[in-house]
Amino acid sequence: MNVLPEDFTILALETSCDETAAAVVRGGRTMLSNVVASQMELHQRFGGVVPEVASRQHMLSLVPVVNEALRAVPEGWDGIHAIAATCGPGLSGALLTGLNAAKAMAWQRNLPFIPVNHLDAHIYASWIKTENGKQQTNGERRLKSLKRSEPEPGNGSDEPPFPLVALIVSGGHTILALLRDHGDYQLLGQTRDDAVGEAFDKVARILGLGYPGGPALQQAALGATPAGVLPRAWLRDSFDFSFSGLKTAVLHKVQERQDLSERLPRQGASERRQGGRAVPPATNPPPPPAPEPAQQPTVSLDSTFVAQMAHAFQESVVDVLTTKAVEAAARYNAAAIILAGGVAANLRLREELTRRATVPVRCPPLALCTDNAAMVAAAAFYRYDADSTNVWATDVNPSLKL
Numbered sequence: 582m583n584v585l586p587e588d589f590t591i592l593a594l595e596t597s598c599d600e601t602a603a604a605v606v607r608g609g610r611t612m613l614s615n616v617v618a619s620q621m622e623l624h625q626r627f628g629g630v631v632p633e634v635a636s637r638q639h640m641l642s643l644v645p646v647v648n649e650a651l652r653a654v655p656e657g658w659d660g661i662h663a664i665a666a667t668c669g670p671g672l673s674g675a676l677l678t679g680l681n682a683a684k685a686m687a688w689q690r691n692l693p694f695i696p697v698n699h700l701d702a703h704i705y706a707s708w709i710k711t712e713n714g715k716q717q718t719n720g721e722r723r724l725k726s727l728k729r730s731e732p733e734p735g736n737g738s739d740e741p742p743f744p745l746v747a748l749i750v751s752g753g754h755t756i757l758a759l760l761r762d763h764g765d766y767q768l769l770g771q772t773r774d775d776a777v778g779e780a781f782d783k784v785a786r787i788l789g790l791g792y793p794g795g796p797a798l799q800q801a802a803l804g805a806t807p808a809g810v811l812p813r814a815w816l817r818d819s820f821d822f823s824f825s826g827l828k829t830a831v832l833h834k835v836q837e838r839q840d841l842s843e844r845l846p847r848q849g850a851s852e853r854r855q856g857g858r859a860v861p862p863a864t865n866p867p868p869p870p871a872p873e874p875a876q877q878p879t880v881s882l883d884s885t886f887v888a889q890m891a892h893a894f895q896e897s898v899v900d901v902l903t904t905k906a907v908e909a910a911a912r913y914n915a916a917a918i919i920l921a922g923g924v925a926a927n928l929r930l931r932e933e934l935t936r937r938a939t940v941p942v943r944c945p946p947l948a949l950c951t952d953n954a955a956m957v958a959a960a961a962f963y964r965y966d967a968d969s970t971n972v973w974a975t976d977v978n979p980s981l982k983l
């Protein structure tokens with residue numbers, strides 16, 4: 582690793598999925614700005630991210646987002662020493678927009694270009710300094726933002742101590758890794774099927790909670806009176822994970838519930854029913870686009886049941902993730918545990934991991950858990966290799982590994 586000066590300032594772009602983000606970070610740890618234009622509303626009506634729509638929106642948002650991020654740098658472009666961008670993993674079209682924009686800006690201004698692995702970036706969210714749970718920046722903006730006001734533990738201002746155990750939990754990945762030093766990583770375990778964020782999103786959809794699923798499911802679980810538990814896939818003697826069985830368990834409970842509701846007469850529905858089975862009304866509207874049959878509730882579920890399912894699902898996920906992370910930290914004598922990725926925003930996971938861990942737990946503030954460019958700039962500071970000659974040939978890699 583090159584040792585860069587403390588005032589080395591990086592402008593980074595992040596466009597791997599549905600957030601167009603730009604940020605400026607000084608010395609790898611001090612955030613000057615962090616701007617995120619969320620496309621959430623755009624994709625909401627499709628129930629998930631539409632790759633082509635995401636790429637086109639990145640093209641529209643990139644310039645305003647970069648301009649906004651630069652406003653926090655007193656010297657403007659003269660204060661930028663390198664430009665970084667996420668090169669993978671992610672959606673290829675979306676990645677291409679940010680990577681090529683960053684290369685073009687760096688080439689034009691004769692600045693170094695630093696490609697960054699998105700998973701590595703999630704880890705480095707824990708390096709960004711915070712004070713009393715608040716990020717040290719005036720330039721933080723979430724354009725069309727997710728409104729989040731929960732209390733935030735923050736990173737503090739001390740650097741995370743190696744060796745570390747990192748639990749990376751996002752929409753596409755569930756990884757437990759041992760970090761011996763910057764860039765010296767050992768994979769301890771990963772999911773064998775669904776990523777944990779994907780499981781949150783799919784279960785939220787089964788329960789009719791909409792998109793994005795993780796925050797909606799967390800919210801639904803808050804109001805639950807706990808009733809029953811769902812299975813946990815322990816995969817003993819392994820740090821691997823599996824969440825598809827849990828997802829199917831929720832689906833079966835929902836189907837049982839729906840069968841029951843179908844058999845019970847419902848108020849207002851009797852005139853459309855014959856012999857206990859629902860029949861369509863006389864004049865049929867055009868059929869809606871075919872939902873994924875196994876993942877869409879056909880009979881609306883009552884809110885008590887939805888809350889109980891959300892609660893039981895979240896408890897199962899949190900129990901498995903927490904147990905494995907705590908065991909890994911003990912086995913490898915880790916000095917701390919780092920929580921990273923979009924699901925690290927889950928308040929129950931943060932709470933339970935902090936409660937059970939025997940070493941300090943670093944949870945980045947919520948805005949640095951989900952996709953952002955500040956984490957990309959932080960990772961770029963520690964990954965910059967001034968001697969590397971082939972960075973300009975770096976292409977996007979949708980399935981890049983840690």
Ligand code: KG4
Nearest residue numbers: 751752753778795796923924926927951952
């Ligand atoms: O890291 P991220 O923003 O994008 C990827 O790199 O995948 O993670 C997105 C994932 C989504 O699956 C979303 O539902 C989940 O993070 N997520 C949550 C919460 N906030 C976001 N899952 C559970 N609880 C939350 N509060």
Ligand code: ZN
Nearest residue numbers: 751922923952
């Ligand atoms: Zn991510």
